[in-house]
Amino acid sequence: MFANDTFLDDRIQDPPSNDYTPQPINKQKVLLDLRTLIAQITTLLNIVNYSKYEGKIQHLGFGFFNANDWIKFTDMHLRYYFSHKLSS
Numbered sequence: 779m780f781a782n783d784t785f786l787d788d789r790i791q792d793p794p795s796n797d798y799t800p801q802p803i804n805k806q807k808v809l810l811d812l813r814t815l816i817a818q819i820t821t822l823l824n825i826v827n828y829s830k831y832e833g834k835i836q837h838l839g840f841g842f843f844n845a846n847d848w849i850k851f852t853d854m855h856l857r858y859y860f861s862h863k864l865s866s
């Protein structure tokens with residue numbers, strides 16, 4: 779997956795906790811949250827780039843990721859989601 783910089787076509791089973799995802803109140807709230815998220819990600823990227831730690835956390839479908847893997851995964855996930863959203 780990381781070598782190809784994209785997801786495979788295989789679908790993984792989502793955990794039951796994903797059965798309900800609350801929807802945002804309005805478009806302005808989504809935009810505000812995205813701006814906040816971008817600022818937080820920028821801060822995290824700076825921390826990860828200079829970190830000496832190599833610990834890993836398990837993703838239930840894809841195994842164990844370190845911080846750089848999680849960042850790559852997030853980027854791939856968003857690109858995958860938006861490509862399907864735009865094509866539908």
